[in-house]
Amino acid sequence: MKLSYKLYPFQNSDQNQKPIGDFIILHGLFGSSKNWATVAKYLSDFGPVYAVDQRNHGDSPHNEEHSIQVMASDLETFLKDLNIQNPILLGHSMGGLVAMYFDLTHPGVLQKLIIQDIAPRTYPFAYEKEIQSMSFPLHGFTSRTEIDSEMAKYVHDTFIRQFLQMSLERKEDGSYHWKLNVFGLDHARRVFEDVFNFENHSVTKTLFLLGGNSEYIRQSDYAEMDRLFQNNQKVTIPGGGHYIHFTHQKVYLEQLGNWLKNEFV
Incomplete structure (x- = not known):
């Protein structure tokens, strides 16, 4: 499937600063690229940003098939069509599940992985x-x-x-x-079930940005994060919930920027 997206070109006030890579943002359930304008503009200081509408969302086509696996296939097509090499992938909620699944099934493709407030496990469709x-x-x-x-x-x-x-x-x-x-x-209520029922693991450098009060993260999730993503760092934003890029935007962007700067010094 051909996905709709919005491109935020690389813009940095330092003329000598070069982009560190291409960023791709995958929104969560019921979201769209529209929800990520502020984060995308911030990240464009580091490199070009592609804010994607996943299938059945935003301006992308509708289809009766909706699963993490098929959305990962959409992402693969997207990368090939735009000839994007070794991107930095940021995924929130459903988009985070897609991002993790993609990384685990496409080793070596991603440069970095950023996961917001979701864990690699089954979730109920509580919507x-x-x-x-x-x-x-x-x-x-x-x-x-x-x-x-x-x-x-x-x-x-x-x-x-x-x-x-x-x-x-x-x-x-x-x-x-x-x-x-x-x-x-x-009619896709099993979309979050049995996604990570395989033994693959990833060595991609991964940041888990988590809300301190999030209902989506439980204590047992940390072990699964470590098992499947063996080169990860976890940052918890105190008092934050599932939408920390909205509700705790200032500290969220600070933590995101600090990690990127530390990774590319």
Whole structure:
């Protein structure tokens, strides 16, 4: 599948500074490249950045097949089509699972790996409320405020609703539609199961950026991180949850920048 993406060219105020490599950002479930503009602009100080829309998200095509494995295949096609060599791959949540699976099944392809707040294990599809909040008919709604009020019946968290609504688009005729393939994602509820049931391990230099209060990381995950990614560093952002690139953006970018600078001195 040909994926949509946004390119942030390498821009550094130091004319003598050379790019350290190409960056690729893989968003999480219900996200898109649009959610990563600030991080992408920050990383463009280090090299060109490709913020990707994964299948069934953003401006990329919809398809009934949705799995970590097939998204890793999409990434392989993306790298070949754009002739990107040894990229630095950043993946969040679902995108982190894709990134880890890709690295484990394509040894030596990545230069570095950055994983945000997800571990290499099976996760439940615990997004019934989010799916419901995007499944009611949108005809007759004349504003985002009206849609948000209806969504609030299913999802009480304003932050999550605002996050989901980044994929809500208004057409020229004034009607609204979801850029997400809501139906397809609803029927891919096993997407996070049995992804890492093999014995491969990686020696790619890996950074795990974790939220200190995240519900996605448990104590037993650290051993699996070490077993599968044998050259890793873990950085935990105190008080952070799953969306630390939003909620703790300043310290997140500082930690990301420090790691990159230390890796390329």
